[in-house]
Amino acid sequence: MDPYTADDFTRDIMRLGEGRPDPQVVKAVVDGSRDAVGWLRQRVGVPFIFSFHRQAYLVNGRQVFWGGLALGVDHDGGKGLIAAHRAALEAAGIETWFDTPATEIAVEGGSIVGLVVSRGGKAKTLRSPAVVLACGGFESSRALRSQYLGPDWERAKVRGTPYNTGDGLSLAQRVGARLTGDFKGCHSTCWDANAPDDRGDRVLSNQFTKSGYPLGLMLNARGVRFVDEGEDFRNYTYAKFGREIMAQPGGYAFQVYDSTVVPWLRKEEYADDVVEKIWADTIEELAAKLLEKGLEDKDAFFHSITRYNDATRAFKAEKADARWDPAVKDGVSTQSSSLKLDLPKSNWALPLENGPFLAVKVTCGITFTFGGLAIDPETAGVISGATGKPIRGLFCTGELVGGLFYSNYPGGSGLTGGAVFGRKAGQEAAKLAKAAA
Numbered sequence: 001m002d003p004y005t006a007d008d009f010t011r012d013i014m015r016l017g018e019g020r021p022d023p024q025v026v027k028a029v030v031d032g033s034r035d036a037v038g039w040l041r042q043r044v045g046v047p048f049i050f051s052f053h054r055q056a057y058l059v060n061g062r063q064v065f066w067g068g069l070a071l072g073v074d075h076d077g078g079k080g081l082i083a084a085h086r087a088a089l090e091a092a093g094i095e096t097w098f099d100t101p102a103t104e105i106a107v108e109g110g111s112i113v114g115l116v117v118s119r120g121g122k123a124k125t126l127r128s129p130a131v132v133l134a135c136g137g138f139e140s141s142r143a144l145r146s147q148y149l150g151p152d153w154e155r156a157k158v159r160g161t162p163y164n165t166g167d168g169l170s171l172a173q174r175v176g177a178r179l180t181g182d183f184k185g186c187h188s189t190c191w192d193a194n195a196p197d198d199r200g201d202r203v204l205s206n207q208f209t210k211s212g213y214p215l216g217l218m219l220n221a222r223g224v225r226f227v228d229e230g231e232d233f234r235n236y237t238y239a240k241f242g243r244e245i246m247a248q249p250g251g252y253a254f255q256v257y258d259s260t261v262v263p264w265l266r267k268e269e270y271a272d273d274v275v276e277k278i279w280a281d282t283i284e285e286l287a288a289k290l291l292e293k294g295l296e297d298k299d300a301f302f303h304s305i306t307r308y309n310d311a312t313r314a315f316k317a318e319k320a321d322a323r324w325d326p327a328v329k330d331g332v333s334t335q336s337s338s339l340k341l342d343l344p345k346s347n348w349a350l351p352l353e354n355g356p357f358l359a360v361k362v363t364c365g366i367t368f369t370f371g372g373l374a375i376d377p378e379t380a381g382v383i384s385g386a387t388g389k390p391i392r393g394l395f396c397t398g399e400l401v402g403g404l405f406y407s408n409y410p411g412g413s414g415l416t417g418g419a420v421f422g423r424k425a426g427q428e429a430a431k432l433a434k435a436a437a
């Protein structure tokens with residue numbers, strides 16, 4: 001396969017972050033990423049596989065992975081990832097305590113000496129010269145979402161754990177940590193409108209994601225399109241389109257496909273037994289059925305799709321050689337010299353003309369928040385607001401790291417960053433533990 005170089009990775013994070021990510025934090029992630037994957041494979045036993053199922057199509061008989069994202073994890077992605085980590089912890093004799101929230105970082109004489117947790121309703125202090133915070137952002141807190149992201153965000157559906165309520169930020173702030181990064185930004189996707197509100201489903205997990213939109217259209221309650229569904233590969237748009245849906249009336253939208261593209265929808269995301277599928281033989285009939293599901297203007301819905309279809313046909317008439325190909329940015333668009341849409345679909349713009357037609361109702365699912373703690377990128381040490389230097393003994397990783405993502409992010413870089421800084425934090429914490437032993 002074509003290499004995905006350090007320059008490619010850096011460019012992707014910087015481009016999607018609109019040039020705002022901290023270059024030193026990005027460099028640390030990029031430089032540590034290849035090594036982290038090897039370590040996860042060899043030391044933790046993570047069963048990496050090629051990501052044929054979500055992230056690839058055949059081009060001229062060769063498999064192409066979008067955005068260079070070639071690896072996934074066997075045994076259902078995140079579930080296989082966690083199972084491998086748990087097995088590795090068990091093999092190393094490390095206990096995991098559930099139902100044990102951290103409530104305070106223990107400090108004596110100005111130094112970190114451990115962590116206070118609540119276990120069985122009782123406070124317990126775990127003594128240690130180092131604490132690594134890896135307890136997520138504030139995506140699961142309605143109040144903090146509303147405060148930082150805006151009032152609309154109260155109604156976003158939580159895609160993952162209900163427990164990431166910003167505790168890591170408040171624990172660290174109480175010992176003087178500095179906040180940094182994009183506190184107005186988050187990762188949010190097109191998510192099944194029928195999914196649970198305040199937590200993901202641990203069994204169905206990612207099956208509520210609905211990222212087939214490059215193959216079709218998205219229309220809001222007023223029957224109007226609101227994003228360029230073909231702006232870029234799914235990998236570069238899926239993390240920001242949740243926000244776009246949130247901004248629509250009612251915070252929901254309808255994805256629409258015709259029977260030409262339905263076979264291309266990923267079965268992990270559009271399984272019959274998970275998603276509610278609304279079928280109709282004609283666009284008019286589909287619009288009528290969607291009135292019950294929240295569509296407010298069926299005429300506008302019909303008009304938007306008709307005009308879109310006209311634009312795709314005008315394009316085809318002008319560029320008869322252009323070939324639709326979901327594996328590359330094919331340039332098959334709605335823009336021609338005779339007809340241009342105000343809001344284009346820039347790639348993969350086939351007319352929606354072959355019934356039966358399918359609609360799926362989607363909303364905004366929040367994955368994680370971007371604002372976090374300032375760190376020393378070499379050690380993942382948390383920076384003090386007072387001194388601008390790392391607070392001795394305090395480290396963080398994952399969603400708690402601030403300054404890495406702004407506005408948008410390239411798929412896969414979240415877990416990559418978590419692995420890189422998690423390793424750094426672990427190594428530094430081990431040094432302190434060894435020195436104290």
Ligand SMILES: Cc1cc2nc3c(=O)[nH]c(=O)nc-3n(C[C@H](O)[C@H](O)[C@H](O)COP(=O)(O)OP(=O)(O)OC[C@H]3O[C@@H](n4cnc5c(N)ncnc54)[C@H](O)[C@@H]3O)c2cc1C
Nearest residue numbers: 101102134135136159160163167206398399412413414415
């Ligand atoms: C459905 C879904 C699909 C995803 N797909 C991808 C993907 O394909 N690629 C990718 O890179 N990323 C993906 N992500 C994002 C990725 O999983 C997260 O960003 C990543 O797991 C964050 O790691 P973390 O360690 O910071 O937090 P988490 O993995 O969320 O772990 C935080 C833990 O801290 C616990 N916790 C919270 N507060 C406390 C407290 N006070 N005391 C003790 N424990 C506490 C929580 O219970 C939780 O177990 C996906 C997320 C979801 C929900």
